[in-house]
Amino acid sequence: xxxxxxxxxxxxxxxxxxxxxxxxxxxxxxxxxxxxxxxxxxxxxxxxxxxxxxxxxxxxxxxxxxxxxxxxxxxxxxxxxxxxxxxxxxxxxxxxxxxxxxxxxxxxxxxxxxxxxxxxxxxxxxxxxxxxxxxxxxxxxxxxxxxxxxxxxxxx
Amino acid sequence: xxxxxxxxxxxxxxxxxxxxxxxxxxxxxxxxxxxxxxxxxxxxxxxxxxxxxxxxxxxxxxxxxxxxxxxxxxxxxxxxxxxxxxxxxxxxxxxxxxxxxxxxxxxxxxxxxxxxxxxxxxxxxxxxxxxxxxxxxxxxxxxxxxxxxxxxxxxxxxxxxxxxxxxxxxxxxxxxxxxxxxxxxxxxxxxxxxxxxxxxxxxxxxxxxxxxxxxxxxxxxxxxxxxxxxxxxxxxxxxxxxxxxxxxxxxxxxxxxxxxxxxxxxxxxxxxxxxxxxxxxxxxxxxxxxxxxxxxxxxxxxxxxxxxxxxxxxxxxxxxxxxxxxxxxxxxxxxxxxxxxxxxxxxxxxxxxxxxxxxxxxxxxxxxxxxxxxxxxxxxxxxxxxxxxxx
Numbered sequence: 001x002x003x004x005x006x007x008x009x010x011x012x013x014x015x016x017x018x019x020x021x022x023x024x025x026x027x028x029x030x031x032x033x034x035x036x037x038x039x040x041x042x043x044x045x046x047x048x049x050x051x052x053x054x055x056x057x058x059x060x061x062x063x064x065x066x067x068x069x070x071x072x073x074x075x076x077x078x079x080x081x082x083x084x085x086x087x088x089x090x091x092x093x094x095x096x097x098x099x100x101x102x103x104x105x106x107x108x109x110x111x112x113x114x115x116x117x118x119x120x121x122x123x124x125x126x127x128x129x130x131x132x133x134x135x136x137x138x139x140x141x142x143x144x145x146x147x148x149x150x151x152x153x154x155x156x
Numbered sequence: 157x158x159x160x161x162x163x164x165x166x167x168x169x170x171x172x173x174x175x176x177x178x179x180x181x182x183x184x185x186x187x188x189x190x191x192x193x194x195x196x197x198x199x200x201x202x203x204x205x206x207x208x209x210x211x212x213x214x215x216x217x218x219x220x221x222x223x224x225x226x227x228x229x230x231x232x233x234x235x236x237x238x239x240x241x242x243x244x245x246x247x248x249x250x251x252x253x254x255x256x257x258x259x260x261x262x263x264x265x266x267x268x269x270x271x272x273x274x275x276x277x278x279x280x281x282x283x284x285x286x287x288x289x290x291x292x293x294x295x296x297x298x299x300x301x302x303x304x305x306x307x308x309x310x311x312x313x314x315x316x317x318x319x320x321x322x323x324x325x326x327x328x329x330x331x332x333x334x335x336x337x338x339x340x341x342x343x344x345x346x347x348x349x350x351x352x353x354x355x356x357x358x359x360x361x362x363x364x365x366x367x368x369x370x371x372x373x374x375x376x377x378x379x380x381x382x383x384x385x386x387x388x389x390x391x392x393x394x395x396x397x398x399x400x401x402x403x404x405x406x407x408x409x410x411x412x413x414x415x416x417x418x419x420x421x422x423x424x425x426x427x428x429x430x431x432x433x434x435x436x437x438x439x440x441x442x443x444x445x446x447x448x449x450x451x452x453x454x455x456x457x458x459x460x461x462x463x464x465x466x467x468x469x470x471x472x473x474x475x476x477x478x479x480x481x482x483x484x485x486x487x488x489x490x491x492x493x494x495x496x497x498x499x500x501x502x503x504x505x506x507x508x509x510x511x512x513x514x515x516x517x518x519x520x521x522x523x524x525x526x527x528x529x530x531x532x533x534x535x536x537x538x539x540x541x542x543x544x545x546x547x
Contacts (some may be wrong), residue, residue, distance in 0.1 A: 025476045055250045087250050108268075116262045121228065124302055125179040126265035126280075129292040132161040132171035132211035143209050146269060147286050153268030155275060 016145060046099045049079065050107060050156050051092035052115045058082050058089035060118070066119070068110040070092060076107065091115070105152030112151065158545065159296035160524035166532075168525045173213065175291060178301035181228035184304030186220035186240065190321045191263030191294040192515070193531045193541045195351050196466040199420055200285060201528065204442070205468050207269065207287035214524075215295030215543075216242035216283045217325035219317050222308070223298070231305045233362070236315075238308035239324050240301050241493035243282045244289060247306035251279075258490035263302070264289045273469065278490055295524055297545045298531060299399070305405040312544045314505050318518075318542065322352065322511035323500040326540075328493040329464055330356025331500060333415045334364055338460035341365030344413035346402055346454060348447040350378035352514045352540050353464055354417035358388040361413065363508060370411070372398055372447075374425070377516075385392045385513045394425050402454050410456035419465025422446035435472055445471040452478050452486075465490035515539045521545040 040048060054061065061080045069078060072093075086094045091114060093107060116123050134140060159173045176185055194217050199205050203213075222236045232238065242263075245257035252260050263279030265269065269287045270277040282301070283293015292299065301307045311320045330353050339345055345361040347354045347516040350373035358371050373379055379390035384386030391401055402410055420443035423429060432444035448463060452475050455461050461484055479486055502510040516539045519527055 053250065055248065055253065064484075076306060112267065116246075116543070120182070120246045120262055120303075122180050122182065124244070124246075124262060124265050124280075126290045127179075127288065128174075129300075130157070130159060130173040130176050130213055130296065130298075131292065132159065132163070132169065132173050132213070135163070135210040137210070139206075140209055143286055146207075147209075147266060147290060150266035150268035150286075154271030154277065156267075156271070 016108060020054045043098045045104060046095040049092040049094045051090050052085045052111045053087050053090050054118050055088035056118050060087050061091050066114040068113040108154060108156045109152045111156060157297035157523055160521060162200060162208045162212050162214055163210050164439055166201055167179055168528045170522050170524055175298050178224060178226045179300065180302060181226040182303045182305065183226045183300050184222050184229055184232055184308060185224040186301060187223045187298050188218050188220040188296060188299055188545045190317050191215045191218040191487035191543050193528060194325055195419065198532055199466055204420060205285050207285040207331055209286060213292040213296050214283050215293035216281055218294035218299065219321045225304060229304045237311045239311055239320050239497060241307045241497065242281050242491060243493065244282065244291065244302040245306055245494055246303050255492060255495040257492045257494040266290055295521060295543055306494060309501060312501060312505050315501060318512050318515050319510065320501065320502050322514055323497050323504065325491055325493060326352035327356045327500050327509060327511055328496040328515060329491040331360040331496045332489065332492055333357045333462045333464040334360035336415045336489065337415060337460045338367050339366055339413050341366045342367050343412040344368045344406050345413040346370040346372065347415045347417055348372045348451055349417035349465065350375065350382050351417065355382060357384050357415045357417055357464065358382065359386045359509060362387060370402065375534055378539060381513055382540065385510065398450060399454050410437045410454050410459065412456055412459050414451040414455045414459065414461045416448045416451045416463045416465050420444060420467045441472040442469040443467045443471045445474060449475055455484055458483045460485045515542045516540060518542045518544060520547045
């Protein structure tokens with residue numbers, strides 16, 4: 001295999017490792033890190049309500065399924081309740097059947113997108129950004145992998 | 157365009173990078189006139205916050221002129237001279253409505269990283285790593301500012317660029333510390349760190365009515381600035397016992413308000429300093445809280461303590477027993493600049509708040525690597541290195 005192919009393969013593996021590391025970070029239970037992460041088994045994780053609080057009238061979210069959530073169709077249940085203390089509405093969703101990490105990531109991303117669209121009218125972008133030369137180091141590629149996955153991860 | 161980028165641990169380069177473009181309808185693009193180094197950049201530079209990618213543009217404290225505005229921008233226009241807030245904040249979420257702008261729910265495009273680290277994601281900070289959103293920074297000829305109506309402030313004509321520049325971060329961070337720590341008339345306030353933020357915290361405490369203000373540091377030029385430009389009392393920790401000194405000067409009580417403006421790379425000449433250095437280098441703790449510990453021990457019973465210095469993760473030997481048993485209030489935050497910049501600009505215009513002395517070294521952007529080196533080493537009395545991309 002040519003050296004360039006070997007390097008490209010190594011960079012790809014590093015990127016996957018970064019993405020995987022970010023997934024794992026959510027499950028780490030070391031003192032001081034990831035304390036809010038869920039350690040549910042896959043079945044429980046799929047059925048757990050995942051919620052964002054949106055500063056809006058709950059009726060606005062009840063009137064129709066928010067656009068980012070429509071792609072899940074009947075696979076998810078959606079619940080909208082008033083948030084206490086004038087914080088708006090709690091928008092929650094969960095899968096009806098067990099699903100994998102990728103589906104959960106999609107749901108996290110859709111809930112965040114719904115919140116942003118409702119509160120600001122758009123989804124904040126961070127690409128493309130000006131940057132200088134990106135050295136193709138394993139650490140750099142691992143960070144690229146994390147970056148790519150970041151909108152779909154977290155404790156939501 | 158030219159930009160100063162992070163290219164590796166303790167490496168800054170000036171590179172040719174693409175110009176920013178409007179990515180969202182609420183964005184503005186600024187032509188940067190001045191952008192300044194911040195102590196918190198040194199944590200990025202040194203690799204203590206391991207979410208920097210080679211080629212990332214540094215800088216989050218800046219002033220410039222709007223050259224482009226997105227179609228949803230209502231209150232800013234091309235040609236406005238504005239100072240920018242470091243944190244991207246939407247202005248519409250519950251946190252922004254509470255004026256806690258650095259906690260904005262919609263400001264960080266990479267929430268998964270910080271949620272994993274801290275349980276919740278704060279807002280995004282320009283030029284401050286992929287954990288904080290991955291936005292390009294201000295050490296460049298142009299910068300994109302998300303939510304331009306919320307994140308930029310028109311500078312009154314009577315204030316020159318260099319004074320207004322520090323409203324962006326140093327002055328707003330300092331003011332926030334004194335304000336949110338609850339400083340009130342008659343208080344005794346002690347500030348750890350005589351860099352830009354520490355000096356501004358001390359000045360804010362004085363303007364909020366504190367009767368006595370102390371600033372602790374060891375760098376002679378900075379302590380001299382505290383006396384000359386801030387009007388506070390300076391304590392050199394390399395030549396005296398800070399705790400004894402503060403007790404002696406406060407009738408044995410200790411300060412009512414303690415503000416820590418040092419952060420995760422605190423220096424100490426004593427055994428505690430060596431201990432923290434060793435533990436950090438062995439990765440047994442991520443941050444060195446030497447100044448924070450001292451502040452906890454110095455604070456009077458029932459007093460208030462605010463940490464302005466940036467911490468990333470975990471510290472060791474934190475005197476939680478003292479916090480609890482002395483009934484202290486401990487608080488911290490990244491800067492809610494949008495909350496304070498309007499008032500600071502008014503005070504700057506009236507001459508109550510001067511900041512120009514912080515800009516000890518002004519240089520073209522092409523000299524950014526030298527500027528950071530001087531700033532890091534505190535060489536030639538460097539308090540802040542200011543870059544002028546247009547020159």
